[in-house]
Amino acid sequence: MQHRIDGERLWARLLAMAQIGPIPGDGSCRLTLSDDDEAGRALLISWCAARGFALRRDAIGNLFFRRQGRDADALPVLVGSHLDTQPTGGRFDGVLGVLAGLEVLETLADLDLETERPVDLCVWTNEEGSRFQPAMMGSGVACGILPFEQALAACDAGGVRVADELVRHGYEREPVPDIGLADCYVELHIEQGPILENSGKTIGVVTGGQGIRWYEISLHGEETHAGPVPMALRKDPVPMLARLIDLVHDIGGRDPQARCTIGQVRAVPGSINVVPGRIEMTVDLRHPDEIELEAMHHALMRGCSDLSRNYPAIRLDVAPRWHSPVVRFDANLANLVRSCAERLGFAAHDMVSGAGHDAFHLARRMPTVMIFVPCRDGISHNPQEYASPQAVAAGADVLLSVVLDRAMSRG
């Protein structure tokens, strides 16, 4: 028999949580460690306390709620996500994974099901990275990937440190963050893209995450007056910009799994009657296969060299800024998600995550998998972000099913 979560309770809680830090157009703004972020956590804590799930906190502000199993020493099954949002965030990104996790714990309690293993609901601090960088901070520290001191020293735009906000909210006396040993980590999330919606499938079986490489590129010419200086005597970087755009999009066009984005472009000084002295731009390359991503990197570097030769008057500087390697989730867990979806009657679709998630850090410490549900028009980080009650409930049902399978196993 297939157990089901209470879809109405979960939906009502999603709407209630969205009222903490509400913004126009049905969105939410709960920036990391702000009063609104803490108020969101307090609401969650009140719901968990009402069901008797024990709370543990750590010194970076991560929260862990436990429903005990038969064997208190068995490695726990972890579920979770984050409650912080983008400045103009929606009601589902992060929040769904947390509240569906609570729904799983409550459903087990409602059914009075005794699991072998404890089940822990994790809430990670600062997944978004909007107020403090880097993103995925709490999970990064707890997994030993991001140095704790570096996280504490991170400042927001107003110069307020993470450490100051942790003290303000009383986290500083908690234990040093360390995820320790666990059986596995499972995170439910909206897709943030249009693939599931376009495919008509309900459940995304996330087999891993794209590798990402970031670059800053600048083209240095010579700033001159748009009137008196003949075009042949200028050192105008703009025509070279067109070639660079073509290069990047050509690299992205060779393979449907590749993603190439020029997110920032700016002419400096940016005056209508001044030939720009400089162009500043960024390039974001992604691919689910590390070897293919490496090939894209080399194509970009080779293309930049060729362009430098073809435009000797313009200096091209290309600086690699970040490399996040391809993440592969646990194949057994992905199989489990697939079979649970099948048993529950939901059409499933294998996919990789294009966005970053706390699960990427967890995957370096334990078997990890993610479950995606469709979101409308692929829109996220936006008040318009929307996942239907049916999709939300389907994702939580699959999460319950996966958790039950693992939590019932001995270990």
Next chain:
Amino acid sequence: MQHRIDGERLWARLLAMAQIGPIPGDGSCRLTLSDDDEAGRALLISWCAARGFALRRDAIGNLFFRRQGRDADALPVLVGSHLDTQPTGGRFDGVLGVLAGLEVLETLADLDLETERPVDLCVWTNEEGSRFQPAMMGSGVACGILPFEQALAACDAGGVRVADELVRHGYEREPVPDIGLADCYVELHIEQGPILENSGKTIGVVTGGQGIRWYEISLHGEETHAGPVPMALRKDPVPMLARLIDLVHDIGGRDPQARCTIGQVRAVPGSINVVPGRIEMTVDLRHPDEIELEAMHHALMRGCSDLSRNYPAIRLDVAPRWHSPVVRFDANLANLVRSCAERLGFAAHDMVSGAGHDAFHLARRMPTVMIFVPCRDGISHNPQEYASPQAVAAGADVLLSVVLDRAMSRG
């Protein structure tokens, strides 16, 4: 016999004026109607007063210094330029035309030459347009091209109105600006481009000014996450930007007299991992022939239509923002400049002005011409702006010669 100005006196005054509002690197900052702008005017007034040249002011802050001729009722010969600078301006742009004009008046006085006509030195308010828009404000109002009320209402970035600053400096009780009748207007200026320097010529005979057309173009796509959304499903405006750059530079490459500039380019929202929802850019088209400029305009419009058809997912908005028609200076005066340069032994070169000048407004009211001298590397609006003492003196000698020819004529 050829009369000559005093090159050392002129050079010393250029250096002295540069000390009013000095900025690092030998530049000057005298923003329109600032205390520094007024201090520069006070220095000029003191020099003119010492030689007895009568001062007249008007209600927009233009200054006129007169050396009387034999016939007080004859139409005067006007020379002049402006003393205001860009925020990081140089020592020559504008200032040269004013101080060379003073040098002409003084040389006539030194030589005790009685001209038929009065000779007036004009100082125009706010040629640069850095603090208040539009540029060429004082000449525009005096020539009846820019409505006086519109000029008075112009505000700087801090909300201070031109009218407030005029009151603060005591101009508000002066006569309403009106250039009235005059024999002609002659303005000496640095070239602000590299043509004279590259040609090895000393004097630019400026036969007119380029026509200018300005456009704002925006490309509207759809903002999405750089990770989850496949490239084929995006509405990314960046590839279309490359085609637009090619279009504009192709239009500019068909004719060596054409100038095409994309001065502003900005991807919105401008985040490294977000596909831009919008590109904002400007286009500046110039040509010395109005028919050719019109053809460039149509080529841009046609090209934009073609692009809109080729990229149906992206909306292209193109908004013409300004059209400054081609200016033709007086052919007789241009001949006079050419023959004066020849008589003085300076190599001359016919050219059109790529930048805007007060003389463009004056040309609609009276015979007008400009004289250019080379500037180093074509650099202006920059502390590095430099014209040699020889070039400065040569320009002032030609100015003197032209003024003498016209001021000695009866009228």
